[in-house]
Amino acid sequence: MSQSLIERSRRAVWHPCSQMKQHETQPLLPVARAEGVWLYDTEGKRYLDGISSWWVNLFGHGHPHIKKALVDQLDTLSHVMLAGCTHAPVVELSERLSALTGLGHAFYASDGASATEIALKMSAHYWRNHGRPEKSRFIGLQHGYHGETAGALSVTDIPLFREAYGPLVRVSATVPSPDARAAAESVSAIDHAQHCAQALQAYLEAHHAETAALIVEPLVQCAAGIAVHDPEYLRLARALCDRYEVHLVADEIAVGFGRTGSLFAHQQAGIVPDFICLSKGLTGGTMALSTVLCTDAVFDAFYDDRTARGFLHSHSYTGNPLACRAALATLEIFDQEDWMARNRTTAARLSALCEPLATHEKVLRSRQLGMLWAFDIATDDPKFASRYHAAALKHGLLLRPIGNTLYFMPPYVIDEAESQWLAQGALSALNEVLL
Numbered sequence: 001m002s003q004s005l006i007e008r009s010r011r012a013v014w015h016p017c018s019q020m021k022q023h024e025t026q027p028l029l030p031v032a033r034a035e036g037v038w039l040y041d042t043e044g045k046r047y048l049d050g051i052s053s054w055w056v057n058l059f060g061h062g063h064p065h066i067k068k069a070l071v072d073q074l075d076t077l078s079h080v081m082l083a084g085c086t087h088a089p090v091v092e093l094s095e096r097l098s099a100l101t102g103l104g105h106a107f108y109a110s111d112g113a114s115a116t117e118i119a120l121k122m123s124a125h126y127w128r129n130h131g132r133p134e135k136s137r138f139i140g141l142q143h144g145y146h147g148e149t150a151g152a153l154s155v156t157d158i159p160l161f162r163e164a165y166g167p168l169v170r171v172s173a174t175v176p177s178p179d180a181r182a183a184a185e186s187v188s189a190i191d192h193a194q195h196c197a198q199a200l201q202a203y204l205e206a207h208h209a210e211t212a213a214l215i216v217e218p219l220v221q222c223a224a225g226i227a228v229h230d231p232e233y234l235r236l237a238r239a240l241c242d243r244y245e246v247h248l249v250a251d252e253i254a255v256g257f258g259r260t261g262s263l264f265a266h267q268q269a270g271i272v273p274d275f276i277c278l279s280k281g282l283t284g285g286t287m288a289l290s291t292v293l294c295t296d297a298v299f300d301a302f303y304d305d306r307t308a309r310g311f312l313h314s315h316s317y318t319g320n321p322l323a324c325r326a327a328l329a330t331l332e333i334f335d336q337e338d339w340m341a342r343n344r345t346t347a348a349r350l351s352a353l354c355e356p357l358a359t360h361e362k363v364l365r366s367r368q369l370g371m372l373w374a375f376d377i378a379t380d381d382p383k384f385a386s387r388y389h390a391a392a393l394k395h396g397l398l399l400r401p402i403g404n405t406l407y408f409m410p411p412y413v414i415d416e417a418e419s420q421w422l423a424q425g426a427l428s429a430l431n432e433v434l435l
Helices: 002-012 020-024 064-074 089-101 112-129 151-153 158-167 189-210 234-242 263-267 298-299 321-336 339-353 385-396 416-433
Strands: 032-033 038-041 045-047 106-110 137-141 173-175 211-216 247-251 275-278 291-296 363-368 373-377 405-408
Touching: 045 189, 045 321, 045 416, 064 321, 089 106, 089 291, 089 321, 106 112, 112 151, 112 211, 112 247, 112 275, 112 291, 112 298, 137 189, 151 158, 173 189, 189 211, 189 234, 189 339, 234 247, 234 263, 339 416, 385 416
Parallel strands: 137 173, 137 211, 211 247, 247 275
Antiparallel strands: 032 038, 038 045, 106 291, 275 291, 363 373, 373 405
């Protein structure tokens, strides 16, 4: 059955983030079901989901509270257009998110890239409505990633995407990343963050009149190899954006909902952005949903009798009731227990178990923040990531390194035995690949 499903998938499905030809020699993983931290293939073998299925799963697969909420919602309302209509789940979710973030109205889409598009469009349109249409350019960080639609790619600084799709996008400016790994020898993470903020200041001094917004992944640039920076950068960026009349967009798509140790990563800097983009963990890994929340000042700039001054954006499944109910159920799980405290205990345990990996002779740098671990591997093998992925599967682990960076981002419910499985299997797979 497994082989048949794999072959049918290769013939019929175009898989994302993949070179399809590689699946001639590296078979797809045929997943039949999932429970807790485990994925089960069609033959019954289990794999620990060490990356939360692309960073979306917070409380384990098949969580009963989310499942029940979805079933209950399915019995009443599965979907209705949000243009001219409303429903309880979208209202309740918007109210909850506003209370949690301190921002106002929520605009919904289905994925992170769409949330980026929405925030950028809102920012530029805000300035246009204020009679300053020249403020239509954006700034992103070096090596930043915000999605793969055209607008999102304009603020994504990943060479692979820039080379392939550069002619199709309006490429934005990039400023130095506060990635602590890039700090000069003997320079602290906070000093490096301050140095990078000075570069941002220099850019804004010269270009603020044409700049609508700065977009930042708070604390961690995930696709840049889990690049962690000091919260000081966010504090300085907020002050600079205020000084130069530029919006600050916090892309919390990957790092929101407790992943970095606080409910939202930007909260560790004590700031409030003008926009916050949320997705991935928003529904606990069950339904496609994203949202952008903004300040009241932004919303008020669009409130008018004229249609042209309204925000011109829509999706057919905007504010889908099922997805909103899943998100509400996910937030209710946070209410049932102090997950930030529980995660600290879990993180300390897994970090101790990972000590042999962190001190491995081929590990250049290791880092941990909240429920996120990363290890930079000393290797020149251009196929390290794919080879490691295959080796990890043999040890019952789903892991996908980013270049030479091995990382874990497991569901929060991972227990001691499962943590040991992850740590030992990851180390064994590394030793095999480096032989």
